[in-house]
Amino acid sequence: EDQVTQSPEALRLQEGESSSLNCSYTVSGLRGLFWYRQDPGKGPEFLFTLYSAGEEKEKERLKATLTKKESFLHITAPKPEDSATYLCANAGGTSYGKLTFGQGTILTVHP
Amino acid sequence: EPEVTQTPSHQVTQMGQEVILRCVPISNHLYFYWYRQILGQKVEFLVSFYNNEISEKSEIFDDQFSVERPDGSNFTLKIRSTKLEDSAMYFCASSESSGPQYFGPGTRLLVL
Numbered sequence: 001e002d003q004v005t006q007s008p009e010a011l012r013l014q015e016g017e018s019s020s021l022n023c024s025y026t027v028s029g030l031r032g033l034f035w036y037r038q039d040p041g042k043g044p045e046f047l048f049t050l051y052s053a054g055e056e057k058e059k060e061r062l063k064a065t066l067t068k069k070e071s072f073l074h075i076t077a078p079k080p081e082d083s084a085t086y087l088c089a090n091a092g093g094t095s096y097g098k099l100t101f102g103q104g105t106i107l108t109v110h111p
Numbered sequence: 112e113p114e115v116t117q118t119p120s121h122q123v124t125q126m127g128q129e130v131i132l133r134c135v136p137i138s139n140h141l142y143f144y145w146y147r148q149i150l151g152q153k154v155e156f157l158v159s160f161y162n163n164e165i166s167e168k169s170e171i172f173d174d175q176f177s178v179e180r181p182d183g184s185n186f187t188l189k190i191r192s193t194k195l196e197d198s199a200m201y202f203c204a205s206s207e208s209s210g211p212q213y214f215g216p217g218t219r220l221l222v223l
Binding site: 103 | 115142144146152153154155156159161166167169200202206209210211212213214215216217219
């Protein structure tokens with residue numbers, strides 16, 4: 001059964017304090033590992049897709065990396081506007097389009 | 112920038128009533144999805160839809176649920192007889208293929 005586990009559940013950072021969020025996954029035949037940002041009361045906003053171990057993607061202060069069992073979302077010099085819940089999801093196995101989500105990491109960046 | 116839209120943003124209904132949630136996917140997308148998120152819980156897959164038929168559905172998507180693409184732009188989720196536990200945020204998503212899914216803003220459903 002596909003499983004996605006994210007850690008930590010919550011992370012509080014000072015502005016400029018870099019850190020990483022973790023996403024551990026189990027799936028047979030990964031078709032994609034996805035990172036989304038979700039603001040309170042809103043829909044998930046797509047950030048990155050990673051398809052194979054060793055792949056990296058960057059966007060502004062965010063960088064996503066992928067190994068065979070984990071993905072990391074690195075946040076460099078975060079700003080208060082980066083505060084949100086970050087969701088990880090995978091697609092794979094016998095399923096074609098179904099995304100299995102983790103429970104998310106709530107990131108709070110203090111000025 | 113194209114986006115997925117959903118209506119209504121909020122829906123309050125009585126237990127046992129039927130509700131229809133509406134979505135307009137991104138225009139050139141061919142794959143459509145519904146997910147739900149109960150307050151404080153994970154986003155859960157309900158159903159995927161391609162070429163006018165259901166591709167996959169979860170255990171949650173029982174006989175009380177149905178989906179339809181009534182015309183070239185809308186994609187709907189119907190719950191025939193709502194239960195208290197159907198209260199959740201319902202998200203529609205669409206994708207071109209097996210790539211990233213783009214989510215709408217959601218419909219908050221409250222069943223009383």
